[in-house]
Amino acid sequence: MLRRLAAGMVVAVTLSGVVFATGSVLVPAPTLARSVCTGWTSESIPPDTIRVLRTLGPDAGRVQEVPFRPYVELVMAAEFGAGAPAAAMEAGAVAVKQYAWYRAMNWRGGSSGGACYDIVDNGNDQWYLPLSKTPAQSHIGAVARTWSLSIRRGGRFVSTGYWAGSDVACGVNANGVRLMQKSAARCAREGKTAEEILRIYYGESISIVRMGVNDLDGDGYGDVPALVTAPDGTVTARIYGGATLRTADDGATSTGEGWPVMLDVASPSLRGTGDVDGDGRTDLVYTRRAPGGGSEVAVSRVMDGGMSSAGLPEDPAEITSAMYAASTQTVLQPPVTWWTPGAVAADAAGFGPSAMVVADFTGDGRADVALASDDPATGDLAIDVLASTGSSFARPDRWWAGPHAGALEAVRAGDFDGDGRVDLALVTADGSAGTSDGARAFSVDVLMGRGGGVFSDPHLWSDGAVMGDGTTRELAGDWNRDGREDLLLMTANGATGVVATALLSDGEGFDPKVFRSTATGFRLGVAKLTVSDVNGDGRSDVVALYDAGAGEGTRVLPLVSTGTRLASLPGALDPTVDWNTVEPF
DSSP: OOSOOOOOOOOOOOOOOEEEETTTEEEEOOOBOSSSSSOBOOSSSOOSEEEEEOOSGGGTTOEEEEEHHHHHHHHHHHHSOTTSOHHHHHHHHHHHHHHHHHHHHSOOOOEETTEEOSEESSTTSOOOOTTTOOOOHHHHHHHHHHTTEEEEETTEEOOOEEEOOOSOSTTTTOOSSEEEHHHHHHHHHTTOOHHHHHHHHHOTTOEEEEOSTTOSSSSSSOOEEEEEEOTTSOEEEEEEOHHHHTTOOTTOBOOOEEEEEEEESSOOSSEEEEOTTSSSSOEEEEEEEOTTSSEEEEEEOBOSSEEOOTTSOSSGGGOOHHHHHHOOEEOBOOOEEEEOOTTSOTTSTTSSOSEEEEEOSSSSSSOEEEEEEEOTTTOOEEEEEEOBOSSSBOOOEEEEEEOOOSEEEEEEEEOTTSSSSOEEEEEEEEEEEEOTTSOEEEEEEEEOBOSSSOBOOOEEEEEEEEOSSSOEEEEEEOSSOSSSOEEEEEEEETTTEEEEEEEEEOSSSEEEEEEEEESSSOOGGGEEEEEEOTTOSSSOEEEEEEEOOTTTOEEEEEEEEOSSOEEEOOOEEETTSOGGGEEEO
């Protein structure tokens, strides 16, 4: 029996290895430092490889440079039983990855035979046994679902130690320094999520940050999926890669990556992105008209590989499942119905929803769908959750219903209170109740995710005014990288300016901060907005599909969050897509 699984002392490090992009925006770069071993310096993107001192088997005494992700999967196979509860396995995957990642950034001076190493293959660090251990699918899945997660304390990347520990009640032996495997498994069996388990063992003050939000191609940088309507009315998907957008210069052009898969014959008004199958890749989710009436939910899954549809037939009808299975590239599968109302009465939950959000409401590592609609029986607002099974959505389960005053402008999902459970923010604005300087009155109520299939009753988190004199766009994201989701209200400031007000969560309410205020240079009326972490730093960014002018196409323009403001990157011009035909997914 292994008594000690890994050593780990919590040590704070300072962010290094960044490059400056246009606009003095910090853009993390996965670079190598000098006079160290692996010397990885990015706290945003995991290293490509790690140097391991082998102490066991025929390679004992040698230093091997090992691909990092397979290394993490093999360590999981040696450290965690394949039958461990999923949430405990996911917490362990975060701990294993970050411990090794930290070692790849912080060399302790180890060398053997003239070759340096970051980490040892035994219990002094982490057990790495490639000759005797093979990762099970449960290990691979846990790593995939948590690959974009990292832990910060006081905003700083930390080492994550873990031990087997004693088989005691959940959290009894927590010390703020190490994950205790056996008692963490008890936490998981009690229904705790992976994020809740990490907070139990590393402390409530940690921030659990998700890097590269909306990463479809798996490179660690958030991408921008868009819908393009062809002249014949068919709708296909186009993806603009964050890795390209974050480094583009003023004259850059990019047509993105178009996938030859017809999604629909009409651009869906309700849509969202999320990893619904739990494979670690963001998928496309939307509602469409069901054959028998009402709204059904369809999914186009994003499959593994590099981002290309090269080699696939241009005619989507000619693309077979065998071609997808044989592809080594990232491909978008044709849409599949994951839930349909069937013969349910026309006034049942899920018909005619007014809003849809995609997030992991059940805490099982797979994104679910929440539909907001007016209950025809009571007139109340109803929130129904369709839980993902990995290949379909379960029938709608009503998590909350109640009266809601005012005009509901938006429903946004996020872990606003930082407890590891996804919450819902209901944004209400009153255009008639303005202030003397032209601002619009608004309020935000938050329904807390409680687990067990319920949201709390609304808690008023913000009640004030939105500066600006135009229509407000409401976006959810972690704008300051503290592990709690926030809101961002984008409002026109005259004909050519914009005011961006971040509602920053403190766990109990929103604190408004102006992140951008300009009188010129950004016309909100010709900008279609979405959220993506294009520079992979863990802070959400705004991306605008911006009208480049008559016949000029569409400019993909990132407004990158620095934690206190939104700064412009040059973005890229797509001259092939008319702005009137494109919508962010």
